[in-house]
Amino acid sequence: MSNSSLREKNIVFIGFMGAGKTTIGKLVAKKLYRDFIDIDQEIEKEYNMPIPKIFAEIGEKAFREKEKELIQNLCDYKLKIISVGGGAFLQEEIRKVCLTSSIVFYLDITWEAWKTRLSSIIDSRPVLQGKSMAEIEELFYKRKEIYKNNYHSTIEISNQDMDELAESIVKTLKLSWELHETK
Ligand code: S3P
Numbered sequence: 376m377s378n379s380s381l382r383e384k385n386i387v388f389i390g391f392m393g394a395g396k397t398t399i400g401k402l403v404a405k406k407l408y409r410d411f412i413d414i415d416q417e418i419e420k421e422y423n424m425p426i427p428k429i430f431a432e433i434g435e436k437a438f439r440e441k442e443k444e445l446i447q448n449l450c451d452y453k454l455k456i457i458s459v460g461g462g463a464f465l466q467e468e469i470r471k472v473c474l475t476s477s478i479v480f481y482l483d484i485t486w487e488a489w490k491t492r493l494s495s496i497i498d499s500r501p502v503l504q505g506k507s508m509a510e511i512e513e514l515f516y517k518r519k520e521i522y523k524n525n526y527h528s529t530i531e532i533s534n535q536d537m538d539e540l541a542e543s544i545v546k547t548l549k550l551s552w553e554l555h556e557t558k
Contacts, residue, residue, distance in 0.1 A: 381555045385455040386548070387473045389464050389525075390482035391489060391518055392503065393496040395532055395540075396458040399482060402541035404456035407548075411456045414463065417445050430501040443469055450476035461518065462502065470525050478551075480544060481526035486515055488533030 386403065388396040397413050404411035415426060418441050422429050429438050442463055449457055450472045457477070463469050473479050493511070497503050503511055523529075528547060532540055 381478070382552045383453040385450065385453065385457055385477035387477040387479045388456075388458045388482055389473075389479055389522055390461065390532075391484060391515060391522070392461040392500050393489065393492045394461070394482045394484045395537060396461075396482055398537050399532070399541055399544065400456050400458040402538060403544050406541060406545045407456070409454055409456050411458070412449060413458045414442060414445055414449075415458075415460050418442060421445075426499060427501045427504075435501075439466065442466075447472050464521050464525055465518075470521075474525060474527070478528065478548070479526045481522050481529040482532045483519075483522070483529050484531075485533045486512060489515065 386400075386409075388400045388403075390396055397415075400413065401411050403409075418429065418438065419425055421441060422433065424432070426438070439462070442460060443466055446457075446459060446463060446469050449455060459469070459473070464473075490508075490512075493503070502514075506514070528544075528551075530540060530544060530547075
């Protein structure tokens, strides 16, 4: 619904794996009294298995199709807070539908801060498995190029308190809603 008012638009969080999209998304949703949807969790529910198993048994291609289908369907709604997987914005159709229907918030993190999180996320992220640190770093910067060219608002999230970050995101959103309405 590209013609919904700014205040009614969904908020979509994008950024690299393990950047904190789900944590921040949940906190923002709570502060705004809105529903939170994590696309990865929705895909896991559909297949009734965790993501590494989906990649291993059904394949990444099917995962990406399901990811696109769920995001496209959700973007027909309003007022949702959505966290999309770090690979979702590689698909042009997903970028387009999110950028027209929703406010896209890019959670930016530095490589230095991100790499300290690797050990805690690798088991559940098949895309990172079997790669050297140099290959992961290359993927990190390649993805950054996509994120930084496809968002409405961004926040640097390295080494910061998640609740404070969610609070500043809410403030930014409220300010832009007010500015938009008084035009
Ligand atoms: C992926 C990111 C994951 C999940 C899947 C693939 C990616 O989501 O969708 O493992 O290609 O970046 P998070 O970004 O929430 O980790």
